Amino acid sequence: MALRHPKFGIPCKKILDDIVDGELKAHCSQLVPIEMLGSLSRIDKSIAYSAVLAFYKFPVTMIPLSERIIREASALTPETGVGCDATHAAAMSSRGLKTVITEDVDHWRILGAEIVRPLEY
Numbered sequence: 001m002a003l004r005h006p007k008f009g010i011p012c013k014k015i016l017d018d019i020v021d022g023e024l025k026a027h028c029s030q031l032v033p034i035e036m037l038g039s040l041s042r043i044d045k046s047i048a049y050s051a052v053l054a055f056y057k058f059p060v061t062m063i064p065l066s067e068r069i070i071r072e073a074s075a076l077t078p079e080t081g082v083g084c085d086a087t088h089a090a091a092m093s094s095r096g097l098k099t100v101i102t103e104d105v106d107h108w109r110i111l112g113a114e115i116v117r118p119l120e121y
Contacts, residue, residue, distance in 0.1 A: 103118060
């Protein structure tokens with residue numbers, strides 16, 4: 001779906017190509033495919049299924065969610081007012097990662113991440 005987006009399709013394709021080609025090392029928490037499934041299933045359940053299967057074919061380092069990560073995210077939420085992205089931030093922190101590619105600039109700025117916007121990638 002993102003690759004069809006009129007504004008972000010081309011930059012997203014470049015990012016994904018760089019991940020596949022090994023030029024960009026990607027990490028994500030186990031929450032990412034869960035969020036994909038949830039959001040895409042509201043649009044089309046078969047697309048959601050296919051997207052999650054395709055996601056797992058990418059060379060992405062998965063960060064397992066742990067009690068420590070969930071506790072850290074829970075502590076960040078009242079301090080920042082950020083919900084699910086606090087879980088991603090805590091997962092990143094557990095691996096020493098600081099940079100995120102996102103258009104959700106406000107939440108990630110509050111969380112102190114280095115932000116790369118897709119159009120600036």
